[in-house]
Amino acid sequence: MNNIITRVEILKLVAHPARIAILDELSKGVKCVSDFQDFLELRQSNVSQHLTALRHAGLIDYYVDGRLRCYFLKNPFVLDLLEIIKKEYESELPGPECCPVTKKGKYPGIRKN
Amino acid sequence: MNNIITRVEILKLVAHPARIAILDELSKGVKCVSDFQDFLELRQSNVSQHLTALRHAGLIDYYVDGRLRCYFLKNPFVLDLLEIIKKEYESELPGPECCPVTKKGKYPGIRKN
DNA sequence: CATTTAAATTCATATATTCTAATATTTGAA
DNA sequence: TTCAAATATTAGAATATATGAATTTAAATG
Numbered sequence A, B: 001m002n003n004i005i006t007r008v009e010i011l012k013l014v015a016h017p018a019r020i021a022i023l024d025e026l027s028k029g030v031k032c033v034s035d036f037q038d039f040l041e042l043r044q045s046n047v048s049q050h051l052t053a054l055r056h057a058g059l060i061d062y063y064v065d066g067r068l069r070c071y072f073l074k075n076p077f078v079l080d081l082l083e084i085i086k087k088e089y090e091s092e093l094p095g096p097e098c099c100p101v102t103k104k105g106k107y108p109g110i111r112k113n
Numbered sequence C: 001c002a003t004t005t006a007a008a009t010t011c012a013t014a015t016a017t018t019c020t021a022a023t024a025t026t027t028g029a030a
Numbered sequence D: 001t002t003c004a005a006a007t008a009t010t011a012g013a014a015t016a017t018a019t020g021a022a023t024t025t026a027a028a029t030g
Helices: A007-014 A017-028 A033-040 A044-056 A076-086 B007-014 B017-026 B033-040 B044-056 B076-086
Strands: A060-065 A068-073 B060-065 B068-073
Touching: A007 A017, A007 A076, A007 B007, A017 A033, A017 A044, A017 A060, A017 A068, A017 A076, A033 A044, A033 A068, A044 A060, A076 B076, B007 B017, B007 B076, B017 B033, B017 B044, B017 B060, B017 B068, B017 B076, B033 B044, B033 B068, B044 B060
Parallel strands: none
Antiparallel strands: A060 A068, B060 B068
């Protein structure tokens, strides 16, 4: 469960608008391919490609119901990920006062870009 | 803070082993470029490129201390992300019994790959 | 069995990412 | 000032990713 593929690879996979949308939908319940086609406005082949990639990574799975494939979420890490993706943050982290080693340095440094 | 760049773009950026390592180090405290060079075993230019990308995304920032640039973590979303990246999960999510709509279908569907 | 529907696969192309080598910039110190 | 150290930038090659069109597979149904 933790090591089918690495967390980095999971992140890479999730870091795509269509795939986040797919996973988010699946977090609400079972869906089949044509459902996604409608609401994502993507070609069938592309939806299928995304689903296949997510499945090979162990994030989702499906069961067969007639000629439908009903996809569902399988990996709990994804739920946590979706949760923080939707979370709002109020402020930035506090920056350090100065360099903790030399006790010098100004914050923030002056820079153009 | 929430909309400098989108969450998807942040994920894309974080989904790289070197950049995760950089962010994880920064979550423990301020570091300068040559620190990363040592412990990541990457070329200086490459480290610099990663840092620049992270900074342009608003995830990190630096201040100047002499000729050192002391980088620090700026974006709170990254902390949450790092936390779940390191979290262990015990089991998969429970799959549905059958198709919630048709009340049919077997789980899991038989498939070869 | 032929047809239709749902979904997957293959292949080609466009685009993006990553990394290296080389060069440039900035700053402190001799 | 000149030199060296710390870091950044640029350019190019290699690799990976994304997508669409066409084709294929599998199942249901007449």
